[in-house]
Amino acid sequence: MIKYILERIMIGIVTMILIITINFFLLQLLPGSPFNSEKLTTEQIEMLNEAYGFNDPLPVQYVRYLSKIVQGDFGISIINTNIPVADLIYGKLPHTIKVGGLALLIGAVIGLFLGSVAALNRNSFWDYFTITVAILGVSIPGFVFGAVLQLFFGLKLDLVPIIYKIGDPRSFILPAVALAYPIIASTARYMRTELVEIFNSDYILLARAKGLTRRAVVYKHAIRNALIPVITVLGPATIVLIGGSTVIERIFGIPGIGNLMVDGINTRDHFVILGCAIFYSLLFIVILLIIDVIYGVIDPRIRVSGGMKN
Amino acid sequence: MTFNKKKLTKELFEFAPVDATLKEKINKPSLSFWKDAWLRLKENKAAVLSIWIIILLTIIAIIGPIISPYTYKETIYIDKQFTLEEKQDLAKEYIMVQIIDEITDEEKETIFKKYWEDKGRDPETKRKQFDRTVEKAIKENAHDKVISADENELDQMLVEYFKYTGKEWPRSPGNTIPPRVPGLEKLGLFDGVRDGINVYQDLGIEDKYFWFGTDELGRDLFTRVWYGTRISIFIGLLAAVIDLLVGVTYGSCAGYFGGKVDIVLMRIIEVIWSIPVLVIVTILILILEPGLMSIALAIGLTGWMSMARIVRAQILKLKNQEFVLAARTLGTSSSRLIMKHLIPNVMGQIIIVTTFSVPNAIFYEAFLAFIGLGLPAPQASLGVLINEGYQLLRAGYPYLMIIPSTVICLLMLALNLFANGLRDALDPKLRNK
Numbered sequence: 095m096i097k098y099i100l101e102r103i104m105i106g107i108v109t110m111i112l113i114i115t116i117n118f119f120l121l122q123l124l125p126g127s128p129f130n131s132e133k134l135t136t137e138q139i140e141m142l143n144e145a146y147g148f149n150d151p152l153p154v155q156y157v158r159y160l161s162k163i164v165q166g167d168f169g170i171s172i173i174n175t176n177i178p179v180a181d182l183i184y185g186k187l188p189h190t191i192k193v194g195g196l197a198l199l200i201g202a203v204i205g206l207f208l209g210s211v212a213a214l215n216r217n218s219f220w221d222y223f224t225i226t227v228a229i230l231g232v233s234i235p236g237f238v239f240g241a242v243l244q245l246f247f248g249l250k251l252d253l254v255p256i257i258y259k260i261g262d263p264r265s266f267i268l269p270a271v272a273l274a275y276p277i278i279a280s281t282a283r284y285m286r287t288e289l290v291e292i293f294n295s296d297y298i299l300l301a302r303a304k305g306l307t308r309r310a311v312v313y314k315h316a317i318r319n320a321l322i323p324v325i326t327v328l329g330p331a332t333i334v335l336i337g338g339s340t341v342i343e344r345i346f347g348i349p350g351i352g353n354l355m356v357d358g359i360n361t362r363d364h365f366v367i368l369g370c371a372i373f374y375s376l377l378f379i380v381i382l383l384i385i386d387v388i389y390g391v392i393d394p395r396i397r398v399s400g401g402m403k404n
Numbered sequence: 405m406t407f408n409k410k411k412l413t414k415e416l417f418e419f420a421p422v423d424a425t426l427k428e429k430i431n432k433p434s435l436s437f438w439k440d441a442w443l444r445l446k447e448n449k450a451a452v453l454s455i456w457i458i459i460l461l462t463i464i465a466i467i468g469p470i471i472s473p474y475t476y477k478e479t480i481y482i483d484k485q486f487t488l489e490e491k492q493d494l495a496k497e498y499i500m501v502q503i504i505d506e507i508t509d510e511e512k513e514t515i516f517k518k519y520w521e522d523k524g525r526d527p528e529t530k531r532k533q534f535d536r537t538v539e540k541a542i543k544e545n546a547h548d549k550v551i552s553a554d555e556n557e558l559d560q561m562l563v564e565y566f567k568y569t570g571k572e573w574p575r576s577p578g579n580t581i582p583p584r585v586p587g588l589e590k591l592g593l594f595d596g597v598r599d600g601i602n603v604y605q606d607l608g609i610e611d612k613y614f615w616f617g618t619d620e621l622g623r624d625l626f627t628r629v630w631y632g633t634r635i636s637i638f639i640g641l642l643a644a645v646i647d648l649l650v651g652v653t654y655g656s657c658a659g660y661f662g663g664k665v666d667i668v669l670m671r672i673i674e675v676i677w678s679i680p681v682l683v684i685v686t687i688l689i690l691i692l693e694p695g696l697m698s699i700a701l702a703i704g705l706t707g708w709m710s711m712a713r714i715v716r717a718q719i720l721k722l723k724n725q726e727f728v729l730a731a732r733t734l735g736t737s738s739s740r741l742i743m744k745h746l747i748p749n750v751m752g753q754i755i756i757v758t759t760f761s762v763p764n765a766i767f768y769e770a771f772l773a774f775i776g777l778g779l780p781a782p783q784a785s786l787g788v789l790i791n792e793g794y795q796l797l798r799a800g801y802p803y804l805m806i807i808p809s810t811v812i813c814l815l816m817l818a819l820n821l822f823a824n825g826l827r828d829a830l831d832p833k834l835r836n837k
Contacts, residue, residue, distance in 0.1 A: 113678065117687065233763070234816070235816075236771075237770075344775065345794075359775070360776055367690075374680045375680060378680050
């Protein structure tokens, strides 16, 4: 077991280094410089380049960057008055985590519930409802959904604030729902498929044959076993959260990492873009690692065959 | 029910001819894989409806901008509407200009004399003020005429004024005109009314119909929406093709050659897989500069992994089968074996994944446009339009966002349902998944 976990961690670290390398060199190809203000003279730009070490040979810059990252230093934001990128990210992290975590919770709970109800009552209203939700989940872009929520619940009905405000829990509701909705869709769909398959399996037939009540069959045998593979939904859900956070944070004015990255893109703030990209990748790799480990613990077959791949 | 026994005579019963060849005859026409899939697809009502919606949207997207009298980037100018006072002023000016231009010296003399005689003075004492007096007299005369004129006459004079002086009729961009559709407007929908005011009446363009209204720069939204749909569909298809080419090539190489090649190729995929798509797409587009091709390329280059994996898995399964062995024994080259023997057997799966990647690409394009990585202005895609509309959502112009959003949702829904239907039809094992 320990060997399996260590192996997974090693793969994670190697992947991370590769990602940093790829990102670093891709960013070098970016057109536009952070110092493109018209007020700067050529000499001043030259001095700034010198000060930030942009004139050094690429390998030198790369090694310096890599060694800094290991020390938890992501470089300095060029636009945001020289604040370290790490500080920027840590400052924005709580907002992203608050809304994202809430969304994940809402998404998982409602999704699992809908999926189970649909699978237990096939071809009923709830089944069709869940299928519709699942299809709409992949068909309506998140920002359209967010904007519709804003327009309807915020502006028309005036129930909840439409702009995120620190310290006002009511203002979390709309962004969390907007972020949760694709997660609800994918979780519900997955849970339904999983349960339907389990209901057709032999051990459920056996459980019924030996005279267990429907309740016992459903709760003890079916749902418990269906929950195991559903853990893997966490991976795609993280991608959804990462992608969704940028647009949803923009719509609702949340000062989170997604907003930071979009601002970085628009101002060509290389280190901020790179820092956010690395942060996102790290988050994703850690979650994939956790999923792999949990899965390995729960299902010994995976350990033997060498890891679950999505 | 009564049963007439008399009608059942013995002659009615005959032995069936015993014919060995007939036993082997298959009554049902033989179905190819594709025909079978088509039959299954036709039974899926949602999928059939989706196909019609996709066809309809594509046709409108192609002919919409063509039949529209405007282009997607042209600002529509509206003739200025004058208030009554402005009209009167202009009419006065018209009359004066006209008279002053045409008047002869004798006529001036008469006007001058008449003016002072009416006032009871001797015109000769006022000879010094000749020009001023004539002007004043004409002005007063014009004023009287204008005051007594009704609105229609004024409008007539206005038209003549601009014709006469050769001046351009003042025009302004017809921006944020709400949607108005003939027929529907009578039902109170799309009637061009905003905040209780009929904007079309207000602007004096009651003869015009902007079906989807105009945007903040006065561009016709109907043209832009369908032009944008065209671009979005094009990006979706292009990305799907890139997806297809890269994914199938990569996946079939990994699957066919196996061993070390497979391990290395799959590790690379694993690494790329662990980079969030947002990060790769963002950086790629920043490097390539936003544009039609670069956006499609960036989306295509990030979406091929699942295609590669599926193709690889299928080929791994197929390559040990007898038909591959037979082909190899006959001396078929690797590339021919992959192209002619293996890929046709994976075609079903490839088509399914490709169909799903079209809506995905459209989705991603819209997403990118929303975070500021969309097509440069004045080009439009559905994502760009939604983004532009969103900026004005709270300013009181919700139709600017709602119309393109509706189109993209409809398109995505239809494409997804169609892809679902296709998957069920091509791969019945996967049904209900």
